[in-house]
Structure formats: C-alpha cells, structure tokens
Amino acid sequence: MPLLTLFLLIPIAALAVLYSLFFGGAGAAGGYLAWETAPDLFTYALLLLALLLTADSIIHPALFNMWRYGLNRTLPGYAKQAVKILVDSGLIYGAAHTVGGVHLQGYVSALSLAVLYHGVLWMGSGMVARINKKTA
Numbered sequence: 001m002p003l004l005t006l007f008l009l010i011p012i013a014a015l016a017v018l019y020s021l022f023f024g025g026a027g028a029a030g031g032y033l034a035w036e037t038a039p040d041l042f043t044y045a046l047l048l049l050a051l052l053l054t055a056d057s058i059i060h061p062a063l064f065n066m067w068r069y070g071l072n073r074t075l076p077g078y079a080k081q082a083v084k085i086l087v088d089s090g091l092i093y094g095a096a097h098t099v100g101g102v103h104l105q106g107y108v109s110a111l112s113l114a115v116l117y118h119g120v121l122w123m124g125s126g127m128v129a130r131i132n133k134k135t136a
Contacts, residue, residue, distance in 0.1 A: 033096070033104055033113070040101025047099060051091045052117070060084055081118065089114035 035041040063083060067075050075083070093110035096102050104110055 033102065033109065035103070036101035040099055044095060044099040044102040048092060048095045051095055052088060055084075055087055055091055059087060063087070085111070085114045085118055088117060092117075 035044070060080075060083070064075055064080060089107065089111040092113050093104060093107055096104035096110065
C-alpha cells in the first residue's frame with residue numbers, strides 16, 4: 001500500500017513543483033498572484049491540483065448530470081466549457097483564500113488563471129489527438 005501511495009504522490013508533487021517554478025520564475029505572475037514564501041506557493045499548488053482533479057472527476061460530471069436530468073436536455077459543448085471555467089475559477093479563488101501566504105487580486109484574476117489552465121488543457125488534448133491521428 002505505501003508503494004501505491006508513492007505512485008500517486010510523486011506525480012502530484014512533481015506537478016506542484018513545476019507549477020511553483022512557473023509562477024516562481026514569473027515574479028508575481030503578472031500581478032494576478034502574489035505569495036510570501038515558496039512553501040506557501042507549493043502548498044497552494046498542491047491544494048489547487050487536488051481541487052482541480054476533484055472538480056474534473058466529480059464536480060463537473062455531477063453538475064452536467066443534474067442539468068441533464070433537471071431539464072431533460074444536454075448542455076451544449078461550449079456551455080459545458082463555460083461552466084467548467086466558472087467552477088474552476090471559483091476553486092482557484094477559494095484555494096487562494098485558504099492558503100495564508102498566497103494572495104489573489106480578485107475573482108477576475110482567478111477567472112484569468114482558469115482560462116489559462118483550460119487553454120493549456122485544450123492545446124494538450126489537441127496535440128494528443130493530432131499525434132493519435134498520425135499514428136493511426
């Protein structure tokens with residue numbers, strides 16, 4: 001069991017280090033995000049990673065299923081992306097207020113970070129789809 005836990009924690013910690021290095025190299029991340037110490041940023045990155053993984057696996061599907069069963073129709077694709085961005089920006093904003101040494105300018109900053117996060121996700125999924133198309 002401890003080995004299985006390490007398989008889960010090592011990638012999460014590695015992604016948190018990359019996140020803190022990205023924002024650590026950017027100074028104050030363009031004025032959106034400010035932090036007092038590097039451990040505060042690392043803690044924020046771990047919390048944010050856990051929250052976004054939870055949102056992608058539990059919160060987003062639950063919201064879309066409630067919409068589908070409540071209104072007896074599915075949510076259009078672009079509306080799903082808008083809901084994901086709004087939920088994730090709320091999580092980013094809440095996580096920044098939970099960790100003591102991390103300061104976010106406001107909800108618009110959280111929304112901008114969520115759009116950046118989803119832009120990276122869309123580019124990554126587009127590259128994977130293109131690679132899969134070339135190999136098939």
